[in-house]
Amino acid sequence: MLIQHSFRFWRKIMTHSTKTLVLAFVAAVMMGIPCTAQDVEPPFTWEGKGTGSFISEGGIEVLDFQFELSVDEQGMVKGQTRSENGDAIIKHVFSTEKKQYDWPGFFTRNIVIVFMLNEDGDTPMLSILNGRILLDKFLYGEVMLTTYEAGSDTAKALGIGDPEATLMEGDELPNSLKSALKKCFPFGTVKIVGDYKQEDTSAAAGSEAIALFNKKDLKDGYVYQKDSDADPKSVWKVQNGELRCSGNPVGFLRTRQEYSDYKLVLEWRWLEKPGNSGVLLHMSGEEKVWPLCMEAQLMHARAGDLIGMGCKFSENKAGKDSPISYTPRMNESNEKEPGGWNKYEIICKGDTMELTVNGQLQNKATGVNISKGYIGLQSEGVPIMFRNIELTPLR
Structure with a gap:
Protein backbone atom coordinates (compact mmCIF):
# COMPACT_ATOMS: atom_id res chain seq x y z
CA MET A 1 0.00 0.00 0.00
CA GLU A 199 28.63 42.73 7.43
CA ASP A 200 29.11 46.15 8.99
CA THR A 201 25.61 47.26 8.04
CA SER A 202 24.47 48.37 11.47
CA ALA A 203 26.16 51.75 11.21
CA ALA A 204 28.19 53.74 8.73
CA ALA A 205 31.94 53.63 9.31
CA GLY A 206 32.92 56.08 12.03
CA SER A 207 29.32 57.02 12.79
CA GLU A 208 27.97 57.34 16.31
CA ALA A 209 24.48 57.58 17.74
CA ILE A 210 22.96 61.06 17.49
CA ALA A 211 20.67 62.40 20.20
CA LEU A 212 17.71 63.81 18.26
CA PHE A 213 16.71 66.13 21.11
CA ASN A 214 19.18 67.77 23.50
CA LYS A 215 17.54 66.63 26.80
CA LYS A 216 17.44 70.24 28.01
CA ASP A 217 14.85 72.10 25.95
CA LEU A 218 12.88 72.03 22.68
CA LYS A 219 15.34 73.99 20.52
CA ASP A 220 16.21 70.92 18.45
CA GLY A 221 12.57 70.30 17.51
CA TYR A 222 9.65 71.87 15.71
CA VAL A 223 6.18 71.66 17.29
CA TYR A 224 2.98 71.47 15.26
CA GLN A 225 -0.41 71.37 16.98
CA LYS A 226 -4.01 71.55 15.85
CA ASP A 227 -4.77 74.39 18.29
CA SER A 228 -2.27 77.01 17.19
CA ASP A 229 -3.11 79.23 20.17
CA ALA A 230 -1.89 76.69 22.73
CA ASP A 231 1.57 77.23 24.19
CA PRO A 232 3.86 74.44 22.87
CA LYS A 233 5.74 74.50 26.19
CA SER A 234 2.55 73.46 27.97
CA VAL A 235 2.32 70.39 25.72
CA TRP A 236 5.97 69.34 25.46
CA LYS A 237 8.41 69.63 28.38
CA VAL A 238 11.87 68.32 29.19
CA GLN A 239 12.22 66.97 32.73
CA ASN A 240 15.41 65.32 34.00
CA GLY A 241 16.48 64.66 30.42
CA GLU A 242 13.17 62.98 29.55
CA LEU A 243 10.58 64.34 27.13
CA ARG A 244 7.07 64.68 28.54
CA CYS A 245 3.98 65.18 26.35
CA SER A 246 0.60 66.17 27.83
CA GLY A 247 -1.31 64.76 24.85
CA ASN A 248 -3.43 67.87 24.27
CA PRO A 249 -3.84 69.46 21.85
CA VAL A 250 -3.10 66.84 19.20
CA GLY A 251 -0.09 67.37 16.98
CA PHE A 252 3.56 66.35 16.98
CA LEU A 253 7.12 67.30 17.81
CA ARG A 254 9.49 66.65 14.91
CA THR A 255 13.14 67.04 14.06
CA ARG A 256 14.34 70.08 12.14
CA GLN A 257 16.44 67.88 9.86
CA GLU A 258 15.37 65.15 7.42
CA TYR A 259 16.91 61.69 7.68
CA SER A 260 17.20 58.51 5.61
CA ASP A 261 18.91 55.14 6.14
CA TYR A 262 19.13 54.98 9.91
CA LYS A 263 18.50 53.01 13.07
CA LEU A 264 16.25 54.87 15.50
CA VAL A 265 16.08 53.81 19.16
CA LEU A 266 13.75 55.32 21.74
CA GLU A 267 11.91 54.43 24.93
CA TRP A 268 8.38 55.38 25.97
CA ARG A 269 5.94 54.88 28.82
CA TRP A 270 2.43 55.97 29.73
CA LEU A 271 2.16 58.39 32.65
CA GLU A 272 -1.46 57.73 33.57
CA LYS A 273 -3.90 55.54 31.68
CA PRO A 274 -2.48 54.14 28.43
CA GLY A 275 -3.70 55.59 25.16
CA ASN A 276 -2.53 56.47 21.67
CA SER A 277 0.60 57.96 20.11
CA GLY A 278 3.07 57.11 17.37
CA VAL A 279 6.53 57.57 15.93
CA LEU A 280 6.30 59.37 12.58
CA LEU A 281 8.94 58.39 10.02
CA HIS A 282 9.90 59.95 6.68
CA MET A 283 7.54 62.89 7.32
CA SER A 284 7.13 65.32 4.43
CA GLY A 285 4.62 67.54 2.69
CA GLU A 286 2.01 69.72 4.36
CA GLU A 287 2.24 70.30 8.12
CA LYS A 288 -0.97 68.80 9.52
CA VAL A 289 -2.10 66.53 12.36
CA TRP A 290 -1.62 63.39 10.27
CA PRO A 291 1.05 64.26 7.71
CA LEU A 292 2.43 62.19 4.86
CA CYS A 293 4.59 59.62 6.64
CA MET A 294 5.04 56.06 7.87
CA GLU A 295 3.87 55.63 11.47
CA ALA A 296 5.30 53.13 13.93
CA GLN A 297 2.27 52.67 16.15
CA LEU A 298 2.45 53.38 19.89
CA MET A 299 -1.22 52.80 20.73
CA HIS A 300 -1.35 50.68 23.88
CA ALA A 301 -1.21 46.95 23.03
CA ARG A 302 -0.67 47.81 19.33
CA ALA A 303 3.01 48.83 19.37
CA GLY A 304 4.61 47.23 16.33
CA ASP A 305 1.74 47.96 13.94
CA LEU A 306 2.84 49.91 10.88
CA ILE A 307 0.70 52.53 9.15
CA GLY A 308 1.33 54.39 5.92
CA MET A 309 -0.43 57.77 5.91
CA GLY A 310 -0.62 58.78 2.28
CA CYS A 311 2.09 56.32 1.28
CA LYS A 312 2.26 52.66 0.27
CA PHE A 313 4.22 49.48 0.98
CA SER A 314 4.03 45.89 -0.23
CA GLU A 315 2.59 44.26 2.91
CA ASN A 316 -0.46 46.55 3.05
CA LYS A 317 -3.52 44.79 4.51
CA ALA A 318 -5.89 47.75 4.10
CA GLY A 319 -8.37 47.86 1.24
CA LYS A 320 -7.41 49.28 -2.14
CA ASP A 321 -9.59 52.35 -1.59
CA SER A 322 -8.31 53.04 1.93
CA PRO A 323 -6.50 56.38 2.43
CA ILE A 324 -3.95 54.57 4.60
CA SER A 325 -1.79 51.48 4.30
CA TYR A 326 -1.61 49.12 7.25
CA THR A 327 -0.01 45.91 8.45
CA PRO A 328 -0.38 44.54 12.00
CA ARG A 329 2.44 43.37 14.23
CA MET A 330 3.71 39.84 13.66
CA ASN A 331 3.35 38.57 17.23
CA GLU A 332 1.24 39.06 20.34
CA SER A 333 1.79 42.32 22.19
CA ASN A 334 4.97 42.26 24.29
CA GLU A 335 4.61 45.71 25.83
CA LYS A 336 5.30 46.32 29.51
CA GLU A 337 2.50 47.00 31.96
CA PRO A 338 1.33 50.66 31.86
CA GLY A 339 3.93 52.78 33.65
CA GLY A 340 6.86 50.59 32.56
CA TRP A 341 9.41 51.70 29.99
CA ASN A 342 9.20 50.12 26.52
CA LYS A 343 11.88 50.20 23.85
CA TYR A 344 11.45 50.71 20.10
CA GLU A 345 14.23 49.88 17.64
CA ILE A 346 13.35 51.04 14.14
CA ILE A 347 15.51 50.40 11.09
CA CYS A 348 14.82 52.41 7.94
CA LYS A 349 17.04 51.46 5.01
CA GLY A 350 16.16 52.14 1.39
CA ASP A 351 12.56 51.04 0.85
CA THR A 352 12.38 48.78 3.91
CA MET A 353 11.42 49.29 7.56
CA GLU A 354 11.74 46.97 10.55
CA LEU A 355 10.10 47.53 13.94
CA THR A 356 11.40 45.78 17.04
CA VAL A 357 9.58 46.17 20.38
CA ASN A 358 11.38 45.22 23.60
CA GLY A 359 13.82 43.05 21.67
CA GLN A 360 11.23 41.19 19.55
CA LEU A 361 10.85 41.84 15.83
CA GLN A 362 7.20 42.85 15.36
CA ASN A 363 6.98 44.15 11.81
CA LYS A 364 8.73 44.53 8.50
CA ALA A 365 7.66 46.52 5.44
CA THR A 366 9.19 46.41 1.98
CA GLY A 367 8.59 48.52 -1.10
CA VAL A 368 7.92 51.64 0.99
CA ASN A 369 7.46 54.45 -1.52
CA ILE A 370 9.02 57.18 0.67
CA SER A 371 12.56 56.91 2.01
CA LYS A 372 13.46 60.26 3.56
CA GLY A 373 11.92 62.86 5.83
CA TYR A 374 11.56 64.28 9.32
CA ILE A 375 11.11 62.12 12.42
CA GLY A 376 8.24 63.00 14.76
CA LEU A 377 6.54 62.03 18.02
CA GLN A 378 2.77 62.32 18.28
CA SER A 379 0.68 64.16 20.85
CA GLU A 380 -2.60 62.27 20.71
CA GLY A 381 -4.83 62.66 23.73
CA VAL A 382 -3.06 61.21 26.78
CA PRO A 383 0.20 61.94 28.65
CA ILE A 384 3.25 60.00 27.48
CA MET A 385 6.99 60.21 28.16
CA PHE A 386 9.98 59.54 25.88
CA ARG A 387 13.67 59.14 26.62
CA ASN A 388 16.96 58.01 25.04
CA ILE A 389 15.90 59.06 21.54
CA GLU A 390 18.94 58.30 19.38
CA LEU A 391 19.62 57.83 15.68
CA THR A 392 22.54 55.98 14.12
CA PRO A 393 23.18 56.49 10.37
CA LEU A 394 23.40 53.25 8.37
CA ARG A 395 25.75 52.39 5.56
Missing part, protein backbone atom coordinates in the same frame (compact mmCIF):
# COMPACT_ATOMS: atom_id res chain seq x y z
CA LEU A 2 2.82 2.38 0.88
CA ILE A 3 4.63 1.52 -2.35
CA GLN A 4 1.51 2.15 -4.41
CA HIS A 5 0.92 5.48 -2.66
CA SER A 6 4.53 6.54 -3.26
CA PHE A 7 4.31 5.53 -6.91
CA ARG A 8 1.15 7.59 -7.45
CA PHE A 9 2.75 10.53 -5.69
CA TRP A 10 5.90 10.18 -7.81
CA ARG A 11 3.86 10.12 -11.03
CA LYS A 12 2.13 13.30 -9.88
CA ILE A 13 5.48 14.96 -9.26
CA MET A 14 6.79 13.85 -12.64
CA THR A 15 3.98 15.70 -14.39
CA HIS A 16 5.95 18.85 -13.67
CA SER A 17 8.64 19.79 -16.16
CA THR A 18 12.28 18.96 -15.50
CA LYS A 19 12.93 22.66 -15.11
CA THR A 20 10.29 22.95 -12.40
CA LEU A 21 11.82 20.06 -10.47
CA VAL A 22 15.25 21.57 -10.80
CA LEU A 23 13.98 24.88 -9.43
CA ALA A 24 12.43 23.07 -6.48
CA PHE A 25 15.72 21.35 -5.84
CA VAL A 26 17.74 24.54 -6.18
CA ALA A 27 15.44 26.27 -3.73
CA ALA A 28 15.86 23.55 -1.15
CA VAL A 29 19.58 22.97 -1.40
CA MET A 30 20.43 26.58 -0.82
CA MET A 31 18.74 26.79 2.51
CA GLY A 32 21.03 24.85 4.78
CA ILE A 33 23.68 27.50 5.07
CA PRO A 34 22.01 29.67 7.75
CA CYS A 35 22.73 27.11 10.43
CA THR A 36 26.47 27.79 10.44
CA ALA A 37 25.54 31.39 11.05
CA GLN A 38 24.69 30.59 14.65
CA ASP A 39 28.38 30.95 15.61
CA VAL A 40 28.59 34.62 14.65
CA GLU A 41 26.50 37.64 15.47
CA PRO A 42 24.37 39.03 12.63
CA PRO A 43 24.36 40.92 10.37
CA PHE A 44 26.43 38.86 7.93
CA THR A 45 26.32 37.43 4.42
CA TRP A 46 27.01 33.89 3.15
CA GLU A 47 28.27 33.19 -0.33
CA GLY A 48 29.10 29.78 -1.71
CA LYS A 49 28.36 26.99 -4.14
CA GLY A 50 26.78 23.57 -4.07
CA THR A 51 26.25 20.37 -6.02
CA GLY A 52 23.16 18.19 -5.93
CA SER A 53 22.14 14.84 -7.36
CA PHE A 54 18.48 14.26 -8.14
CA ILE A 55 16.14 12.20 -10.27
CA SER A 56 14.63 13.77 -13.37
CA GLU A 57 12.79 12.44 -16.40
CA GLY A 58 16.19 11.74 -17.93
CA GLY A 59 17.52 9.78 -14.94
CA ILE A 60 20.12 10.83 -12.37
CA GLU A 61 21.32 14.37 -12.93
CA VAL A 62 23.82 16.63 -11.20
CA LEU A 63 23.10 20.31 -10.65
CA ASP A 64 25.66 23.01 -9.80
CA PHE A 65 24.49 26.27 -8.29
CA GLN A 66 25.63 29.40 -6.49
CA PHE A 67 23.97 31.01 -3.49
CA GLU A 68 24.00 34.15 -1.42
CA LEU A 69 22.34 34.56 1.94
CA SER A 70 22.05 37.41 4.44
CA VAL A 71 20.97 37.52 8.09
CA ASP A 72 20.10 40.93 9.50
CA GLU A 73 20.45 42.29 13.03
CA GLN A 74 17.11 40.78 14.08
CA GLY A 75 18.05 37.33 12.76
CA MET A 76 15.73 37.59 9.77
CA VAL A 77 16.92 35.49 6.84
CA LYS A 78 16.94 36.32 3.16
CA GLY A 79 18.67 34.64 0.26
CA GLN A 80 18.51 33.07 -3.15
CA THR A 81 20.23 30.52 -5.35
CA ARG A 82 21.22 30.93 -8.96
CA SER A 83 21.71 28.26 -11.58
CA GLU A 84 21.22 27.89 -15.31
CA ASN A 85 17.64 26.83 -14.55
CA GLY A 86 16.64 29.94 -12.59
CA ASP A 87 16.52 31.43 -9.09
CA ALA A 88 14.81 30.39 -5.84
CA ILE A 89 14.20 32.04 -2.44
CA ILE A 90 13.91 31.02 1.23
CA LYS A 91 10.58 30.28 2.91
CA HIS A 92 11.47 28.99 6.38
CA VAL A 93 14.46 27.62 8.33
CA PHE A 94 14.71 25.45 11.46
CA SER A 95 18.00 24.68 13.21
CA THR A 96 19.12 22.69 16.25
CA GLU A 97 21.97 23.69 18.53
CA LYS A 98 25.54 22.56 17.95
CA LYS A 99 26.30 19.06 19.22
CA GLN A 100 29.54 17.16 19.69
CA TYR A 101 30.46 15.10 16.63
CA ASP A 102 32.31 11.77 16.65
CA TRP A 103 35.64 13.53 16.25
CA PRO A 104 36.85 15.49 19.32
CA GLY A 105 36.51 19.23 18.87
CA PHE A 106 34.12 18.99 15.92
CA PHE A 107 30.41 19.76 15.93
CA THR A 108 27.29 19.19 13.85
CA ARG A 109 23.79 20.67 13.57
CA ASN A 110 20.52 19.31 12.23
CA ILE A 111 18.59 21.59 9.89
CA VAL A 112 15.30 21.71 8.04
CA ILE A 113 14.74 24.28 5.30
CA VAL A 114 11.38 24.85 3.66
CA PHE A 115 10.23 26.50 0.46
CA MET A 116 7.03 26.78 -1.48
CA LEU A 117 7.19 26.05 -5.20
CA ASN A 118 4.70 27.50 -7.69
CA GLU A 119 2.90 29.41 -4.91
CA ASP A 120 0.59 31.28 -7.29
CA GLY A 121 0.02 28.36 -9.63
CA ASP A 122 -2.45 25.48 -9.75
CA THR A 123 -0.14 22.91 -8.13
CA PRO A 124 1.85 24.55 -5.31
CA MET A 125 4.35 22.23 -3.61
CA LEU A 126 6.73 22.36 -0.68
CA SER A 127 10.41 21.64 -1.16
CA ILE A 128 12.34 20.71 1.99
CA LEU A 129 16.01 20.19 2.75
CA ASN A 130 16.56 17.87 5.72
CA GLY A 131 20.24 17.61 6.57
CA ARG A 132 23.24 18.48 8.72
CA ILE A 133 25.94 21.09 8.93
CA LEU A 134 29.21 19.32 9.69
CA LEU A 135 32.28 20.99 11.20
CA ASP A 136 30.73 24.35 10.33
CA LYS A 137 32.36 23.83 6.92
CA PHE A 138 29.89 22.04 4.67
CA LEU A 139 26.30 20.85 4.53
CA TYR A 140 24.96 17.53 3.38
CA GLY A 141 21.44 16.16 3.36
CA GLU A 142 18.43 15.08 1.37
CA VAL A 143 15.86 17.03 -0.60
CA MET A 144 12.19 16.19 0.02
CA LEU A 145 8.94 17.20 -1.67
CA THR A 146 5.29 17.24 -0.67
CA THR A 147 2.05 18.75 -1.89
CA TYR A 148 0.93 22.00 -0.29
CA GLU A 149 -2.45 22.50 1.34
CA ALA A 150 -3.04 25.90 2.92
CA GLY A 151 -3.78 25.69 6.63
CA SER A 152 -2.96 21.99 6.90
CA ASP A 153 -1.13 20.60 9.93
CA THR A 154 1.82 19.80 7.68
CA ALA A 155 2.03 23.35 6.36
CA LYS A 156 1.79 24.76 9.89
CA ALA A 157 4.48 22.41 11.18
CA LEU A 158 6.77 23.46 8.34
CA GLY A 159 6.31 27.13 9.14
CA ILE A 160 4.43 28.07 5.98
CA GLY A 161 2.38 31.21 6.49
CA ASP A 162 4.82 33.09 8.69
CA PRO A 163 5.53 36.65 7.46
CA GLU A 164 9.25 35.97 7.05
CA ALA A 165 11.67 33.10 7.26
CA THR A 166 13.28 33.01 10.69
CA LEU A 167 16.21 31.03 11.97
CA MET A 168 14.97 28.90 14.88
CA GLU A 169 17.37 27.14 17.21
CA GLY A 170 16.69 24.49 19.86
CA ASP A 171 17.99 21.26 21.34
CA GLU A 172 15.69 19.16 19.18
CA LEU A 173 13.37 19.66 16.25
CA PRO A 174 9.69 19.92 17.32
CA ASN A 175 7.72 16.66 17.21
CA SER A 176 5.17 18.27 14.90
CA LEU A 177 7.98 19.02 12.45
CA LYS A 178 9.34 15.48 12.64
CA SER A 179 5.85 14.13 11.97
CA ALA A 180 5.44 16.44 8.97
CA LEU A 181 8.75 15.27 7.49
CA LYS A 182 7.51 11.67 7.48
CA LYS A 183 4.85 12.75 4.98
CA CYS A 184 7.43 14.14 2.54
CA PHE A 185 8.83 12.34 -0.49
CA PRO A 186 12.66 11.86 -0.77
CA PHE A 187 13.89 13.44 -3.99
CA GLY A 188 17.67 13.84 -4.05
CA THR A 189 20.88 14.59 -2.15
CA VAL A 190 22.98 17.70 -1.79
CA LYS A 191 26.30 19.03 -0.53
CA ILE A 192 27.07 22.74 -0.03
CA VAL A 193 30.36 24.47 0.76
CA GLY A 194 30.83 28.17 1.42
CA ASP A 195 32.12 30.92 3.63
CA TYR A 196 30.63 33.90 5.42
CA LYS A 197 31.66 37.49 5.88
CA GLN A 198 30.65 39.77 8.69
